[in-house]
Amino acid sequence: MDYKKIIKNRKTRFLILKLLGFVPDSIILKLQYRIKLGRSLNLKHPKRFTEKLQWYKINYRNPVMHKCVDKYGVRKYVESKGLGDILVKLYGHYKTINDVPFSSLPNSFVIKTTHGGGGLNVVVVPDKSKLDTHELKQKLSFSEDRVDNNGGGREWAYYGLRTGIVVEQLLVNSQNPEAGVNDYKIFCYNGHAKYIIVDVDRYIGHKRNFYDREWNNLHITSDCPASDREIEKPERLEEMLRIAEKLSEDFPYVRVDLYCVDGKVYFGELTFYPWSGYVQFTPDKFDFELGKQFQLPNKNKG
Template identity: 50%
Template sequence: MNYKKLIPSQKLRLELLKFLDFLPDKLMIKLQYRLSTGRRLNIKKPTRFTEKIQWYKLFYRKQLMVKCSDKYDVREYVASKGYSDILVPLYGVYDRAEDIVFDELPNQFVLKTTNGSHTNIICEDKSKLDIEVAKKKLNQWLNAWEGKVGREWAYHEIKPKIICEKLLEKDQNNDLVDYKFFCFNGQPFSLYVIVERFLKDGIKLGIFDTSFNKLPYKRIDIPALKRDIKKPRNFERMLKIAKDLSVDFPHVRVDLYNIDGVIYFGELTFYNGSGYKGYVPDEFDFELGKQFVLPKSIN
């Protein structure tokens, strides 16, 4: 069952989740997992990666995860690991959209909220930006009811702000390739390579091993990458960065960019797809699950 097809309106889905906010986390997670995957959640003896993500939400609550989920505070964590050089240049951090002095910003930049997903404003030409519309969007995102959506506790404890960063350059294909490393106790196991984010047909996703060999799996909800992708320059350094940034956690996804050998940090993600996104063939859910050795509960 795909609940997004059943309830196409995101606004309506959020209203429904808001209505159900009173439900205990375990019950709501079981319900959402069943609606999203069509399967019962085995929380006592999870074997799938998607099941272990649900366990992770419920029982592992290391406070450092809050810091590393915040798109601003995580910068301090990255710097503490010796990787200040991969941080995207920061132009400002703001509590409200009204605090942004647009005249002081360069012609190109990105504005984003520190706790959201898909809450970005990409400005490629400031002269064409409707500043009042941008401010309205940013404040709506800051004030949006998040409640317990996904029951991803680490994000719920973030006090949201707005940050403004440098707009990263696209490559010769008008693309910005995203490398997402799935790491377990400091060891990268596999990675997503996401391309064509800005093209008309939408994003494509390939799954690779750490030798950059394409694996015969795909995400069930994203079109598969079919064209050849060359291993990026400095790939071994990317692996080292992923190891160092993931060593403090049983599992985290480390997102990086690589622009002609220059590496930039994207974000750390603890609950990939909220643990509701499947794979074809289904066996990859179990393969990832084998890597995810559940720790003792911290709750």
């Protein structure tokens, strides 16, 4: 079922989910899993990666996660790991979009909400002179001081986050500026990096390839088509893997997103629930392979 065709407006979809806030997480997640993936969700004995992510949402309560999903707070977490040198330059942290001093910002930057995941909460500004600030303010405005505890995907780590805005340096692909920089998303389990997903050409025909840590192409597809070319192994791959393992050592599972630009590694974000756990891999067995690596912890840590 393509629910987005039935309810086309994103705000309407979230309003409906908010009204269903009284429904227990397990019921909502089972319903969403069935609608989005067309199969039942096994929470008692999860085997698939996508199933274990749903279990993770409900049962794993590590308070450090709150800091790590906050786009401003995570900077302190990265610094606490002795990795402050990989942080992208910060131009400012603001309470609301209306507090951002656009006139004093450089000509290019990235602006995003501190409390949301996904591309809908991020705006890339390559040329400030062409920016429609009115449209931007509409897109990144919010009315609450904290994130509602019954968000769309029931993702516990985001519950209660203070809302805010951060503005950071825009990293540029010097070889092909219009394509955007490659985004290396490293799947880590208990501090061990296992797989690397690489997003390329994000602004000119987004593609995605899956690799193991030896940079063997696994020929997996997901919600984004695979690249028709082999993606070159990043020159700092071993350093990136070490960084990812350092940042992930406190958690049973987390995806560590990094960039490598002109020979320097930069931090992107930490993601505990990629795709919110609703993604179809091809071949389907990869879902089980990822699930084997994911050793679920005891419930209600923290």
